[in-house]
Amino acid sequence: MIRDIENETRPREDLQALQLQRLQAVVERVYHLVPFYRRRLDEAGVKPEQIRTLDDLKRLPFTTKQDIRDNYPFGMFAAPMDQIVRIHASSGTTGKPTPVAYTQRDIDNWAELMARTLAAGGAHAGDIVHVAYGYGLFTGGLGAHYGAERLGAAVIPVSGGQTRRQIMLIQDFCPTVLCCTPSFALYLAEVGQEMGVDFAKTKLRVGIFGAEPWSDAMRTEIEARLHLDALDIYGLSEILGPGVAIECVEAKRGLHIFEDHFLPEIINPVTLETLAPGEIGELVITTITKEAFPLLRYRTRDITSLNYAPCKCGRTIARIGRLQGRSDDMLIIRGVNVFPSQIESVLMETPGVAPHYQLIVDREGQLDTLEVAVEVDETVFSDEVKQLQALAQNIQRKIKDYFTVSVKVKLVEPRTIPRSEGKAQRVIDKRKM
Numbered sequence: 001m002i003r004d005i006e007n008e009t010r011p012r013e014d015l016q017a018l019q020l021q022r023l024q025a026v027v028e029r030v031y032h033l034v035p036f037y038r039r040r041l042d043e044a045g046v047k048p049e050q051i052r053t054l055d056d057l058k059r060l061p062f063t064t065k066q067d068i069r070d071n072y073p074f075g076m077f078a079a080p081m082d083q084i085v086r087i088h089a090s091s092g093t094t095g096k097p098t099p100v101a102y103t104q105r106d107i108d109n110w111a112e113l114m115a116r117t118l119a120a121g122g123a124h125a126g127d128i129v130h131v132a133y134g135y136g137l138f139t140g141g142l143g144a145h146y147g148a149e150r151l152g153a154a155v156i157p158v159s160g161g162q163t164r165r166q167i168m169l170i171q172d173f174c175p176t177v178l179c180c181t182p183s184f185a186l187y188l189a190e191v192g193q194e195m196g197v198d199f200a201k202t203k204l205r206v207g208i209f210g211a212e213p214w215s216d217a218m219r220t221e222i223e224a225r226l227h228l229d230a231l232d233i234y235g236l237s238e239i240l241g242p243g244v245a246i247e248c249v250e251a252k253r254g255l256h257i258f259e260d261h262f263l264p265e266i267i268n269p270v271t272l273e274t275l276a277p278g279e280i281g282e283l284v285i286t287t288i289t290k291e292a293f294p295l296l297r298y299r300t301r302d303i304t305s306l307n308y309a310p311c312k313c314g315r316t317i318a319r320i321g322r323l324q325g326r327s328d329d330m331l332i333i334r335g336v337n338v339f340p341s342q343i344e345s346v347l348m349e350t351p352g353v354a355p356h357y358q359l360i361v362d363r364e365g366q367l368d369t370l371e372v373a374v375e376v377d378e379t380v381f382s383d384e385v386k387q388l389q390a391l392a393q394n395i396q397r398k399i400k401d402y403f404t405v406s407v408k409v410k411l412v413e414p415r416t417i418p419r420s421e422g423k424a425q426r427v428i429d430k431r432k433m
């Protein structure tokens with residue numbers, strides 16, 4: 001269902017007029033309220049009044065995560081503290097978290113965007129939404145929570161953890177919508193199976209899964225095991241949290257990005273040139289409605305492409321392709337670029353291995369090596385050693401055919417790869433240890 005027909009099905013010319021007006025306002029805002037941006041814009045020789053067309057976006061400087069770090073903790077806020085009502089932060093695998101802020105209007109816009117997101121998945125008032133994204137500094141839990149309430153749905157704010165108890169609640173409280181990471185969805189399926197739960201008998205109808213990369217093959221697996229429509233949701237704390245882009249349940253082809261709030265571009269991460277629709281590169285987003293934490297041309301590091309073709313659901317807003325991963329997560333194994341999600345696709349095509357894996361990157365001499373540790377399922381595990389070896393070789397060959405690199409494949413016992421209640425850790429980089 002389209003919750004906001006006006007903003008999601010507008011003719012492009014009208015949308016662009018709105019975007020330009022909002023872009024001009026945000027440039028004006030940051031120029032006057034954020035010393036960092038004033039300096040950057042002055043260095044680039046751009047004054048707010050020189051933004052006359054959407055094309056002038058290209059004249060604006062990029063913003064990076066490092067810029068936000070350099071202004072730690074609150075130097076990039078564009079509203080005084082008496083107008084800020086919420087602070088979240090991205091986890092940051094190393095060092096300090098990256099704080100982001102919201103005014104009351106930002107929170108309202110976010111709730112509305114998340115309501116639009118859930119509606120794209122077919123959710124409506126009367127639904128019961130089980131939110132298993134973490135609550136706290138992470139934006140997933142509270143983002144989904146406010147959106148579901150705005151939609152008029154009932155929220156079960158379980159947050160992460162206590163997997164068995166969550167399965168009990170799914171059976172007893174009968175939620176119809178499940179919000180969590182795809183790796184946790186898979187874990188719920190696994191634990192449910194151990195508990196003898198038939199998910200076809202639960203009321204779950206749709207899953208809103210994101211916050212980490214996952215493949216189409218993983219979607220098929222989760223849909224079959226949980227008996228629901230699994231949709232991909234994208235967002236990042238710096239830009240908003242969840243509610244930036246979502247697949248529609250009608251097409252499940254590309255994630256609609258809410259262009260009335262975000263201006264997307266795709267750039268070549270090396271030359272920084274803007275790429276054409278369809279070309280794969282780094283997603284850059286300019287927020288055009290945020291008050292407390294607006295960002296100009298923020299380099300997300302996420303790799304995808306843009307598609308402006310109207311969708312069969314009726315939306316005219318652009319779609320981004322499924323995220324391949326972050327440029328920082330891309331492994332370069334003997335000169336070949338490999339994304340963990342691509343390895344996942346190969347593993348998922350192989351009968352006998354479970355969808356739980358880890359990639360271990362190491363270095364031998366000057367060369368980077370990759371070991372793929374993947375669980376075999378119960379039936380295969382009891383097979384003879386010879387059969388297990390053949391399975392490992394088969395996976396090795398498939399990966400070699402696909403990427404032209406040789407990797408080591410290690411089959412491991414069922415349930416030995418750590419399960420995740422939030423974002424899964426797929427890559428272990430021993431080079432950095």
Ligand code: DLL
Nearest residue numbers: 090140210211212213233234235236237241242323
């Ligand atoms: O993960 C916000 C979120 C919460 C999105 C719940 C979706 C659902 P951060 O912790 O700041 O925010 O992490 C953002 O996660 O730059 C991507 O690299 C990755 N990511 C998020 N969604 C997807 C997705 C939240 N659908 C970072 N596919 C982003 C692939 C994703 N990667």
